[in-house]
Amino acid sequence: MSAVLTAPPASTALWTLYARLVAVPAIWGGTFIAGRILALQMPPATASLMRYLVACVALLLGAWWLEGGLPRLTRRQVVVTFALGATGIYTYNLFFLGALAHLPASRTSLIIALNPAVTIAAAALLLHERLSARRWCGVALALAGVWIVVSRGDVTAALGQSVGRGEWLMFGGVCSWAAYTLIGRVALKGLTPLAATTYASLWGTLLLATTAGFEWPQLRAEMFNLDVALAAGYLGVFGTALAFVWYSQGVQRLGAARTVVFNNLVPVFGAALGFALLGEPLLPSMLVGGAVAVAGVMLASRA
Numbered sequence: 575m576s577a578v579l580t581a582p583p584a585s586t587a588l589w590t591l592y593a594r595l596v597a598v599p600a601i602w603g604g605t606f607i608a609g610r611i612l613a614l615q616m617p618p619a620t621a622s623l624m625r626y627l628v629a630c631v632a633l634l635l636g637a638w639w640l641e642g643g644l645p646r647l648t649r650r651q652v653v654v655t656f657a658l659g660a661t662g663i664y665t666y667n668l669f670f671l672g673a674l675a676h677l678p679a680s681r682t683s684l685i686i687a688l689n690p691a692v693t694i695a696a697a698a699l700l701l702h703e704r705l706s707a708r709r710w711c712g713v714a715l716a717l718a719g720v721w722i723v724v725s726r727g728d729v730t731a732a733l734g735q736s737v738g739r740g741e742w743l744m745f746g747g748v749c750s751w752a753a754y755t756l757i758g759r760v761a762l763k764g765l766t767p768l769a770a771t772t773y774a775s776l777w778g779t780l781l782l783a784t785t786a787g788f789e790w791p792q793l794r795a796e797m798f799n800l801d802v803a804l805a806a807g808y809l810g811v812f813g814t815a816l817a818f819v820w821y822s823q824g825v826q827r828l829g830a831a832r833t834v835v836f837n838n839l840v841p842v843f844g845a846a847l848g849f850a851l852l853g854e855p856l857l858p859s860m861l862v863g864g865a866v867a868v869a870g871v872m873l874a875s876r877a
Contacts, residue, residue: 591827594820595836603843605813606679607851608805613674616797617789619782621806622667626779628810633772636815644769654761655773662754662818663778668785669747676740678854683844684723685744687867690834691716693752701756712873719867723860755834758825767822775814838868 612621637644647655673682691713698704724741761770824833841864848854 591824595824595833596839598817598820598824599836599839600843601812601817602837602840603683603847605809606674606683606844607847608808608813609671609674610679610682610848610852611801611805612809613671615799615802617786617792618668618671618675619785620789620793621671622664623779623782623786624802624806625667625809625814626663626775626782628807629814630772630775630779632811632815633768633775633819636819637768637772641766641768644772645765647773648764651761651765651773654757655765655770656777657757658754658761658770658774659777659779660781661750661757663774664781664785666747666750666754667778667782669743669750673740673744673747676738677744678848679852680845680848680854680856681723681860682740682744683848684841684860684864684867685720685741686748686844687723687838687841687864687871688716688720688745688748689751689837689840690871692748693755693834696752696756708873712870715870715873716867717870719863719865719870722863722866724863725859755825758822759829767819767826771815771818771822775818835871838871841868 609621612624615621634644673685677685694709695713758770761774765773821833824836845856845860845864849856
């Protein structure tokens with residue numbers, strides 16, 4: 575009887591899930607600020623490794639405290655969690671911090687607006703999900719909005735003139751995260767979100783460590799300062815351990831297509847925080863392009 579009395583109503587649990595999914599893009603908006611701090615002071619693999627060393631400690635403690643430890647993986651789950659780590663942890667972070675070394679945080683966060691549209695398009699092409707003409711129009715509109723941001727309003731500019739190394743790196747990050755989201759559908763069968771995220775982070779950290787070894791000759795003692803430590807701590811504890819688990823819970827409960835809609839808010843928080851905390855300019859093309867991209871994603875994401 576007591577278990578029945580203390581169990582939260584289904585509607586309350588659902589609203590709690592939605593509140594967490596709104597908090598996730600706010601947290602991830604802050605990762606562009608913390609990532610910019612790291613990217614300007616040290617190489618990308620080393621910065622990513624610092625982030626995930628912190629994240630793995632937090633995730634392992636959380637798995638032990640909340641679930642009594644990590645489950646033993648089947649052979650199939652080993653492969654799937656490795657794929658999660660290789661896409662959402664390893665390649666995404668190399669692209670993410672590499673882009674932030676070349677672009678302002680606010681501009682980079684607006685490019686990430688492509689993420690939901692790319693995920694939806696990939697699900698249609700690779701998983702054979704049927705999309706209506708209206709949703710394909712939404713994908714095209716999202717691409718047009720990001721192009722306005724990237725071209726700084728000169729939509730007739732040639733591709734090579736508008737898209738530099740930073741933009742291409744962030745596009746790579748968008749594709750990596752789309753792959754992570756779709757693979758997550760498979761990984762979450764038989765694994766809790768916390769376990770799947772922890773195993774993915776452990777695999778990704780191992781991969782990052784192998785790459786960071788090549789950057790050691792570039793490291794200097796003054797790189798490891800308080801700002802770097804705080805940024806790595808934020809990225810590891812909040813931007814990874816907490817946000818990834820909440821995001822995975824959304825994928826598990828609502829599905830990838832509905833969960834990824836909340837990523838529409840990431841560029842809004844990222845651009846606002848870049849302006850407020852780093853003093854980065856908000857160009858008219860960024861405001862217009864960001865609005866067009868979000869409108870396109872909303873159109874594409876609508877069931």
